[in-house]
Amino acid sequence: MAGAAQAQIDDIEKPRRLPPLRVLAVQALIVAAIAGIAWFLIATTLSNLNARGITTGFAFLRTPLAQPINHSWLTFTPGVDTYGRALFIGFLNTLTVSAVVIVLSTILGTAIGLSRLSGNWLLSRTAGAYVEATRNVPVLVQLVFWYQLLLQLPPPRGALDLGAGVFVSNRGIRVPTVLLDGHVWLALAAGIAAAIVLPPLLRRAGLSRSGGMWTLRLLLVVVPPLAAIWLTGAAPALDWPHLQGLNFRGGAALTPELSALVIGLTAYTSAFIAEIVRAGIQGVPVGQWDAARSLGLHRGTTVRKVVMPQALRIIVPPLASEYLGVTKNSSLAVAVGYPDIVALVNVAISDTGQAIEGIVIIMLAFLTISLAVSAFMNWYNRRVALVSR
């Protein structure tokens, strides 16, 4: 505001005047100083690199990495596959952790934030204690705490049975999975894509009102996989984890590293999200509650139709930066030995000594992620923003 006003005043007072000579001289001096420092740094760095026999450039991405990777969506053969592939796997792992933590901590954080506002004294105090306890302890301390705790659990033979086929042991968390034919997965993916793309197109064409959109979305997600199952005749099956020998077979495994990372980051982030949600709801004037009540709306309807739409406008911007914080905090994976992008770049740096290239790769990776997250959150923010007429 103040900046804009100042700019206006400047426009009025100084119409296209050349800056005074002194200002230009200072500019030149600053440029010269920066160029000098840069030249000095580059020159010393190059001579240092030469002295240590480190070659610059990204050619190392095509050389093979000898080290195995303990969690990967793609196959990786140590000694055969390249650093490039390893770093790509690391990038996928960073995305995995970030996505899982963002979803879980949003759910947990919203629940805790709402609990803090509950009229029930015990519930709001417990939620408050949770928030204070988790956000005042460094996330790294929480991560290593959970990691050592998970490693101390009994081996698979004495695994804790959490019910519903979920087992926790020192090999990590084992969960049941659904076995589906490849065609069914394809149909599901196509359905989800259609559910995202189609409704806005239909709305723009004026073919539908917003009421039927969720039904349409549901149908688009559910029908194609069912049709694929019926066509291929491959019935879905649940793959239950079961003990075989010394370890579990079947189901999907979350390694202790990934589990510790997800638990620690979720606990930490959810405390901050709880505070954001609470501040957002408290930011809605009390008069809005009163007005909704005097219209005869139920408490649930009041929250859904009156309070939340307004609270979201306060909540979304800080939530976006919290999500960016999650992607950056996921780099703490290196402390528990989970191979994310930072951990693998670190391996590459210590193997090849190419620190500058490594940092550039990290910067590119996080730049990509933060641009994607802020693009999504800006889009969502526009959706919930006040439409003024």
Add this chain to the structure above:
Amino acid sequence: MTIPTPAELTFVPLPAEPAPRGARGPVAWLRRNLFGSWFSGIVTVLMVLALGRAAAAFLDWAVVDAIWTLPGNAIADTQACRAPEVGACWALIREKYRFILFGIYPYAEQWRPALCVAIFVGIYLASANRRWWDRRLLAAWVAALVAIGVLMHGGVLGLRTVPEDQWGGLPVTLILSTCGIVMAFPLAIVVALGRISRTSPVLRLVSTLYVEIIRGIPLISVLFMASVMFPLFLPEGVTVSKLLRAQIGIVLFIAAYLAETIRGGLQAVDAGQSEAAHALGLSYWQKMALVVLPQALTLVLPPIVSLCIAFFKATSLVTIIGIFDLLNAGQRSVGEPAWQGFGTEAYLFVALIYFCFCFSMSRYGLSLERRLKRSR
């Protein structure tokens, strides 16, 4: 017709009625806050059951079944702690608390880091009082930092020299975070002024690039950069110790975030203030130092306190690059075979120390925010 005297005209209120029965007292409180509706009642019952069970299990582990001392003089015999029905092994803390707090600092000299921690806490407490914010506090800060440097390093006043690689534990965490913020402050102010500079596009570009790049990457990569890349930038023969490299990385990181916050404050100060200062004939630096910055910094004090909490916690990341801070000392205290497997106790102890500092800072931030709001 009589004219009422002033005494008769005075309004005499009736004595206040007592609150209706059932609206006061513990029963009414319970009914209102725990059993306000049937749903609230169910929540209360479920919470009491769950919390009761959790609390009982925790107390069993932490108090009832815990072991506080172990036999053995020179090397404690930890076998007693490994029995299956035994709970927490607090004997670890009893045995290792000096290691966790002060690391491998020479045992006989550990009063020095202890005194440093006391000086830190003292100067924090002194700085918390807004009435004391003047030149004398600034002098006290300089004196405190010098005293801490002398105490930790020694070599003068008959103190034995203790090289940096023997420092460890809580003092290192406090030094990294406090010096980080203190040194980042001037840099942050310059960068914030550079970012909103109207006369120098070069300065604006450089400041913006610096802030956006640092804020775009995680702290851990800044620390890796400081520990691996920094030596490459220096001419041959010049070396910088590991702790100082980490400190420089932390300062550069903090300054970027601090600059953004200060910029927010600078832009929130009304343009009229700057114009009035200009009209009085103040130079740019006089205008900034005497008029704009004091107002801007007061505006953003509460967010700066939040940032301080975040940076205090963030210094624990130096553990990953091998600096001997509080977390690293906790981690290493359970490193030797005899104590392996007691990480829970060690990390709870470390977490408690971090919690004390962060929680008091966050309470202070809240009270500061309330007072600033009232004074506006």
